[in-house]
Amino acid sequence: MKRSIAAALCVATFGTTACASLNNTERGAGIGAGAGGAIGAVIGRQTGNTARGAIIGAVVGGAAGAVIGRRMDRQAQELETIPNTEVQRVGEGIAVTFESGILFATNSDVIQSAGQSNLRQLAASLQRYPGTEVLIVGHTDADGSDDYNMGLSLRRASAARNYLVGQGISSSVIRVEGRGESEPVADNTTAAGKSRNRRVEVAIFASEEYRQQVLRENGSQ
Template sequence: MKNLRSFFALLLAVLLLGTSVVQAQDTPRTKKPMSKTLKGGLLGAGGGAVVGGVLGRVIGGKNSTAGGAIIGAAVGGSAGALIGRRMDKQAAELQREMAGAKVERVGEGIKITFDSGILFAKNSSSLTPAAQENIRELAQTLIKYGDTNVLVEGHTDNTGTDAINNPLSQRRAQAVANYAQAQGVDASRFQVSGYGSRQPIADNSTEAGRRANRRVEVAIYANEKLKKAAERGTI
């Protein structure tokens, strides 16, 4: 509850800051009043990175997730709406093709969560045949929609030591990225991180919680080329 109150307090501060920027642009010194579309874009872009970071840390405790990264990259306004519609289509295709993953629309992007038990054998970073099939489907969609960045994050539960979990999570995330790149996805689009057990999304004191924490998350969000096209209204 304390974290939630902190989040809303910070969110209010961000919105007030964005509003003050917009109002400053609409003072009598401004020759032309700012359009509603531009106001929305400023509020979205100005608050996106801050709110994204807050979401990652407040909703998930001190943690930052792929979902927070997507929100932090948002542009907002009419451009954000155009990007969102494009992501709707891409997410629908992924949901149809990827039976072994959870596909979610988050903000102006897509978050995909793979259960590590589907991707890898225990204590291994070698992809299973089922994992390879899912990542092939992911790769085909990434190739079709080439104007996105891709963040891949590996996570473990808290069993074992950091000396084991941290490099294992990194290797698993890298294995997913490497396989997608082997299918033809440009390597320059990827950012890969391993967080070990530092970003739990469930209670590590239960088996169900530990299983949920053993995962690979993929965030897909607009690159600069797509953002500029959306701002021009040409997508």
């Protein structure tokens, strides 16, 4: 059942072409416990979207998934009030994109005052909705070397994580990744495209503990 749920969410979120490219081994990973995580990791690699892959990896589906989804709907509506952010409901989670220019100055991993305000609002939301996990993914444009950009993106993701921890969010529920210039969302040959590529993405999804709680309360799917 989990494989079919993850496959359906894969198609709904990323399209038939990307999901059809899963090989037999990857499809087989969808059978049994941990199916969502395995498929989510594959989706993240193949579509170039680590944050959304993590959300798909936390899929539950069925009645329990509907409960989690309604909760995420409410949280997403609150997050939409944060300035200079893009908030999207993805599967049973939320993808929040911060413009890197709001959080950080050029070539810096020090959070600016406007970025601190945004992260405080995010932390307040996470506190109101416990039972979630967070993946923070840093991205850069294509200027500079691959190694430099990878390091900068990780430092920025880590800085955002540290700020959230300072706001009272447990470090155990936050993971970070730096993707450098490897997951562009726009053309790196234009100034506008580079600006879009310089971003920090936050994936919010139900924790394993909360997923199991909802499954117990709503019946295993």
